[in-house]
Structures are given as C-alpha cells and as structure tokens.
Amino acid sequence: MTEIAMPAHTGSVQALTVGQVAETFGVTVRTLHHYDEVGLLPPSERTRAGYRLYTSQDLQRLGTIVVYRRLGFALEEIGELLEADGAEVVDHLRRQRDLVRDRLARMTELVDAIEHALEAEMTDRPATTEDLKALFGDGYNEEYQAQAQQRWGDTDKWRQSQQRTEGMTRAQWARVKAETETFESDLGAAVRAGEPVDGDAAATLAERHRASIERFYDCDHEFQVCLAQMYLSDPRFTQHYEDIEPGAAQWLHDAIVANAERHAG
Template sequence: MMVKEVAELAGISVRTLHHYDEIGLLHPSRTTEAGYRVYTDEDLAKLQQILFFRELGFPLKEIREIVSRPDFNRMEAMELHHKLLLEKRSRLERMIETLEKTMKHEKGEIDMSNREKFAGFDFSTNPYEQEARKRWGDQAVDASKAKLGSLSGDEQKQLKEGMNAIYRKLADLRHTSPASDEAQEAIGEWYKFLNRMGSYSLEAFKGLGQMYVDDERFTRNIDRFGEGLAAFMRDAMSEYADRRK
C-alpha cells in the first residue's frame, strides 16, 4: 500500500507516517525508484501496535525503544494492550455509572448517598506525578523533584515568580495565533524554563500541553491567568514541538 492509502486506512495523516519514518519508528519495507513509500502487511501490523501504544499514552521515543528490542514479542505486547485497555474501559464504565446516577439524583428520580457520588474516583496518589511517570519515566520526574528540593526558599520563590511571569506573558497573547512569532517565542521561554527543572523532550513538552487541557485541575490553575490560556498553551506547545522535530 502507498502512504496515502495507509494514512486513510489507519485514520492518521500522511505527515505522521513521514515523521514515523524519519525518527526510525516505522520504515516502509520498500521505496520505489520514484521515491514513493510502499507498506507491506508486516508494516501495517507494526503500525497497529504503535497506535495501540499511542492510545495508552506511550511517547514515541519509548515506543521505538520497545518495538526495536530484539526480544520484542508481538503477542505479548497485544496481551498487554488488551489488559490495559480493559482496565481503562472498567474505569470509564465506573465513572459513567456514577455520572448517570448523579444526573438522576439531580432530577429527583433517585436518592444518592454522598459515598455513591464519589464512586470511581481515586486520588489517593498524585495524578500529575503518575501521568508524568507513565509518559516520561521515573528518571526525569525524580530529577525534577530533586532539583526543586535542593533550592532554598528564596530560590523557590524566584522560580515561582519566573513561572508566573511567563504565564502572564502568554495570557496577553492568548487571543493571537499560537503559531505567531510572538507566541512561539514566549512558549519557547516556557520550554527552556521547564528544562531548568528537569529534562523534557519535545514529545514530552507536547504531551504536557495536552495534559493542560485534559486534566481540569491543570486547566483551572492555568486559566487563573486568563480564560482559555490552557488551550492556547497546548496549541502553542504542539506547534513548537512539531516545528523542531
């Protein structure tokens, strides 16, 4: 199959397939004399596994490392995908059931206890850290925490002031295009700022921006500087990362 056919089949863009080829994640088995990429059934099977990993939140770098291992076993990977997706479905079903009951309670159709209202929620551990560890690995998160822990009170205060200054600058730009030169310059400052505290790849930076919107607590905190800032930062961070890949 040609690259356009594969893109339509998998529901992804041609640009994504080109990017996978460029970073060594998925090379087409053959290239014609005219330079056209040709994908085999084996390539499609590998692409399917890559997309399963993506659905579960794995960064591209980690996916490449996993599928490139000499001992990589496709069936074992599929069994893992199956297990993790079932767990994800179970969590979503519990949340949906709680939401449906809450809606009936609000309409006066049923009585709902306070305990029932929170069925399915579990914030016994830090969800931000869990997500960061899943996406970027323990080493980056531990390094960031160690860096912050080593700072004095004054240094931590200066760090917070620097962070807030960038937020305010981005808030002033949030009604412009995330791809504008001003927005990209400001979001570049944010990327450099984050890397003062830890080590964030471009892919991690892009994923973090998506989390700003997906997790309402991130959104709420960021949008204190201006409504819609979280979504603006997500788009600007995505643009910044894509330009530099």
C-alpha cells in the first residue's frame, strides 16, 4: 500500500473522533462517513457507544486520500492506488500528471480567450483617465490638463477638442501616441541633419504638426503660428522639444512660420 505523508501536527496521536479528524484535515464529517461506507477509510476503532475512532494509521491513510483527491483522482482509483505496489502507483501518477497538464493547457487557452474578449470590450469603449495614464505615463499630467482647461476652457477650440476626444477609445489614443512619437523622431532627425527651416522637408513636418492639432480642433496656419510662439515662450513646451533634440523648439517654430508664409504667399 502506498501512502503520502499526512499533516505534521497529526504525528503520534491517540485515536481521534470523526469531528476531530474532519477539523484537522479540512474535510466534512459527511465525507468521512462516506469513505467509511465505501470501504475507502473504515476507522480502526469504535467507542463503546459505537462512535468512530481514527488511529494514527487511519490518519496516514486519510492524508494520502486527501492528496489524491486534490490531484483529481476518483475514489475508485484512490482505492486501487492505496492497494497498489510502487510501479503501479508511478504509472497512475504519470497518467494523472498528463491529464493535469492537458487541463492546464485548456485553462490557459480559456484565459487567453477571456483576455482577448476583455481587450475587445475595452477597445470599443471610451478611454478612461486610468487608461490614459497607463498609455502615456509621465506624458499625461492631470495638473496640466486642469491648467489648460482654466486657461482655454471658455474658447471654441477647447469645446471642439472636448467634443472630438470624449468618445475616443484606448486604441485611438494609442494611434495618437504612435503618430506623435514618429513625428518627434522625424523632427529630431531633421534638426540634427541641419534641414533648412524654409525647405520642403521642414514644410512637410510643419503640415504634419498642423494635422496632429487638427485631430482635436480646427487649426489654420495663422493659429499654428500662435502655437509655435508658445513653444518658445512657455518653458514647459520649450523643454519638451529640447529634450527631443537641442534647438528643436526654435527650429519647429521657424519651420511653422516659414510654412505659414509660404501658404499665405
């Protein structure tokens, strides 16, 4: 008979009642009665009144049963295992291991399916503040958002921006982030390459910049120049572009001004 170690605190003990055993092993009294009825765990002793008493050997056997039950074995299989020799037990456990691995694989597939469903559900709903924080990290500043609302909240462009963004999903914001990162990378490359601010490459970047603004509110060339002036007058904007490439704030300002003059002419 093969047995697995029972809980340490049940070592050498006197015979226990069914209630004491149930509490020790975390099983129900009804379960113990059933194990007795099917011959899986008949108690070795009885009181004079006929009540069940479990010896140390019984508790050892119960410990083994509990482990096998947690592994998913049926009671009939457990009975066979308890009476089997070492080689048979190894075969049983190997088969059970394979079954558990298969079950884990199916559960992993189920988790993946749930994740995909959750992602689809979240993609279709408007992004929350938490979504934006997770997506943009330090690039999303609630304090700045509040300051911007205080400064421009009564303007048509602010209201237009709120209308255009209120239903944007996380996926749409992710595209905004990706496009912004691509633009800033190209901006840094143009500055490093010494592209002239009145050249075609600069004009293309200026138009890309204006298009990124128009995603949120109408932005003609005249208003874009106003924004460009802020990139030099507001230290936060200046620092943002300087972090991309030294001189980028001034270069972008000058490129926007030159592009506006080109279109005005």
